[in-house]
Amino acid sequence: MMQKKFDFDKLEIELPDSISKIERRKFLKMGFAITGLLLGGKILSLTSVVDKGYAFQKEKYPYKPHYSMLIYQNRCIDCELCMEACSKTNQVPSYGYRTTILQRKMPQAIDQQIEFIPVLCNQCNRPPCVTGCPTRATYKDKRNGIVMMINKKCIGCKTCMTACPYNARYYNEEKHAVDKCDFCYGSRLSKGLTTTACAEVCPAxxxxFGDxxxxxxxxxxxxxxxxxTIWVLRPESGAAPNVFYTRG
Amino acid sequence: MAENLTKTEAATEVAVPTRWDILVNRLTGLSKTYYLLLGLCSFIAMIGIAAGLHAMYIGYNHAYNVSREIPWGILISTYVFFVVTSTGLCLVSSIGHVFGVKDFMPIAKRAVFLSIVTIVAGFTVIFFEIENPFRMAIYNIISPNFYSNIWWMGTLYGAYLFFMILEFILLQIEKHKLASYAGFMGVVSGIAAHSNLGAVFGMLHGREFWYGPYMPIYFIASAMMSGCATILFFTYMAHKINNEHIDKMVAKALEVTTRVGILTICIIMFFTIWKVLTGFVGAEGKREALMVLLAGKYSFNFWFLEVGIGMLIPLILYILSKGKNMKLIFIGSALMIFGIFFMRYDLVVVGQIVPVYYELGVAEYETLLSYSPSIHEILVVLGGLGIVATTFLLGEKIFNAHRVEEHEHVPVSISFETMGMADTKILKE
Structure with a gap:
């Protein structure tokens, strides 16, 4: 079989000048939309990753209700009301936090060059903190999948802090135990409220938050x-988180 | 009756020394240098404990430099250092006591003693690291997590300490058969505990630098290396402070231990080479941490302290010594122990230096984290070392230089009764 010969000399060279700005933007946007892989940020983004096993495995939903959170990354304006509400609702001391907002700067990006990424405990389905804890001071609640703490059992070895792929834990001096986000279970959900303080207060x-x-x-x-496109942070850790991210 | 009378008379003539007398006798009339050393070491130990108590009082978050991002610092690495050494000493002692290799017998008893001393030092250091150590005693028992490597490690090290103390007591009362059983149990629980300590790091799947089956295996191999260096170092020191010549039997034991030392250094070098080479591929967090070790902030620690002082120079000195030149062996061992301390430090700290959100490219975590120990932390570490040194010095005298009789290749009885007889002679003279 003969191979088709190309005359490379006659092919038009696509120099940056020969493509319009709009076309380039379109191409970039398309690229982002398809891969969702943003500027080296290692967020694995496949279409609806949930059914690929992050939130639930073959048994569909391990918990009922299966509490989780979806975060619209592009909507966050870093007003920090969520952090404030969290601290107030859950008596978080000034030296610690249960949720925070990270900033990603992208000077090379077109238009918007900074975005904010709220982070909190991912209430993982395979939580490394729970596996690591020697005294079961931290555990995965069988009813709702929230990773909770029994303060009096915490020996303060800080294995959970080291184990956490999301830096979601800190040692609380007043409680003499490691503290973390419990989706406001202690302060709100257990009292009949249906959403977390951070979700409720967010103006954007x-x-x-939901089941x-x-x-x-x-x-x-x-x-x-x-x-x-839905993604989770640090999927490679294998922790199967329950906090999802998207844009839109 | 008559016999009884003479016995009583004899007893009144030469007072049979009580256990206390023997103890006092062994600890008095020693050289000034010994007392000076003992004073210095116990002073350091006390300062360390005082610093730990002070830190506990003011709150660890004010006294220690560990943080939310780097929760494990030099106290964890020092704990690792001590328990690795302890396990190593137990393994080295078991070659003689448990597995019956006669050449290793003369050093085995001291190794058992030192393995107890080093693990106690390790526990002291971790006591001042854990925020609520008293809760541990309760909830480790009533609320165990069988999935947790920390739980297994702590529990098995508890068992290990029990068996090592039991072995040591049985050796003192000349129950050698039973002692070897206790020793065997000590080895089993020690290896199980130690591999679990490796797994504490190896099973953290959010930390690329540690994650994987490498750690438990590396820890066991590395324990052997530590054990050889430590027993060589302390045997030489013991002969210096006891003002004794190294006899044939001990010399032979040191020669074979040096050989095992050479082998284990080579094994650890092999492990290190492959850890580095495999680290270049795979997750970015691992590569970053590795680069910090090879070419970044910790490169001095790695190349000079770990590789140079901890492995290469001791290897050369051990080989040059031919297992006979005690000075070279001693210097090699001392350097090795020094280097190994930093090996543990780097292992613990570099494993956390890459922020968990590093690859996300966020402004908060675009640079690597940093940690340097606080004065409280350093003092607690020194306190741990002080405890080892003090107990070693006291042990040499109290247990009569861990002497081993030639006739059986097993330790001479230094149970208090027979100790009494031996010492009576000295008293008479």
Whole structure:
């Protein structure tokens, strides 16, 4: 079989000048949308990663309700009201935090060059902190999948802090125990409220809190669709987190 | 009756020394240098403990430089250093006592003693690291997590300490058969505990630098290396402070231990080479941490202290000594122990130096983290070393230089009764 010969000399060279700015933007946007891989940030983003085993495995939903959070990364304006509400609701001391907002600067990006990434405990399905704790002071709640603390059992070895892939834990001097986000279970959910303090206070609707096992919940509908790119942070750790990220 | 009378008379003539007398006798009339050393070492130990108590009082977050991002600092690495040494000493002692290799017998008893001393020092250091050590005693028992390597490590080290103390007591009362059983149990629990300590790091799947089966294996191999260096170092020191010549039997024991030392250094070099080479591929966090060690902030620690002082120079000195030149062996061992201390430090700290969000490219974590020990932490570390040195010095005298009789290749009885007889002679003279 003969191979088709190309005359390379006659091919038009695509120099940067020969492509319009709009076309380039389009191309870049398309690239971002398809891969979702943003400027070296190692966020594995595949379409609806949930059914690839991050939130639940073959058994569908390990918990009922299966509490989780969806974060619209591009909506965050770093007003820090969530952090403030969290600290107030859960008596978080000034030297610690249960949730924070990280900044990613992208000077090379077109238009918006900075984005804010709220982070908190990912209430992992395979939590390294729970495995590591020698005294079961931290445990995965069988009812709702929240990773909780029994303060009096904490020996302060800080294995959970070292183990956590999300830097979600700190040692609370007043409680004499490691403290972490419990999706406001202690302060709100157990008292009949349906959402976390951070989600409630957010003026930009960044944080969507809900039950992932409920097909009628907003978080279920947002996460379970093909058009939307959903990702989690540090999927390579194998911790199977329950905090999802998206843009839109 | 008559016999009884004479016995009583004899007893009134020469007072049979009590256990206390023997102890006092062994600890008095020693050289000034010994007392000076003892005073200095116990002073350091006390300062360390005082610093630990002070830190506990003012709160560890004010006294120590560990942070949310780097929760494990020099106290954890020193704990690792001590327990690795302890396990190593137990393994070296077991070659003689448990597995019956006669050449190793003369050093085995001291090794058992030192393995107890080093683990106690390790426990002291960790006591001042853990925020609520008293809770541990309760909830380790009533709320155990069988999935946790920390739980297994702590529990098995508890068992290990028990068996090592039991072995030591049985050796003192000349129950050699039973002692070897206790020793065997000590080895089993020691290896299990120690590999679990490796797994404490190796099973943290959020930390690329540590994660994997490498750590438990490396820890066991590395324990052997530490054990050889430590027993060689302290045997030489013991002969110096006891003003004794190294006899044939001990010399032979040191020669074979040096050989094992050479082998284990080579094994650890091999491990280190492959750890580095495999680190270049794979997750970015691991590569970053490795680069810090090879070419960054910790490169002096790695190349000079770990590789040079900890492995290369001791290897050369051991080989040059041919197992006979005690000075070279001693210098090699001392350097090795010094280097190994930093090996543990680098292992613990560099494993946390890459922030968990490093690859996310956020402004907060775009640079690597840093940690340097606080004065409280350093003093507690020195306190641990002081405890080892003080107990070693006292042990040499109290247990009569861990002497081993030639006739059986097993330790001479220094149970208090027979000790009494031996010392009576000295008293008479």
């Amino acid at each position: 609707g960044v944080r969507i 992932l096992s409920d097909p009628n919940s907003e978080i279920f509908r947002m996460v379970h669709q093909l058009e939307r």
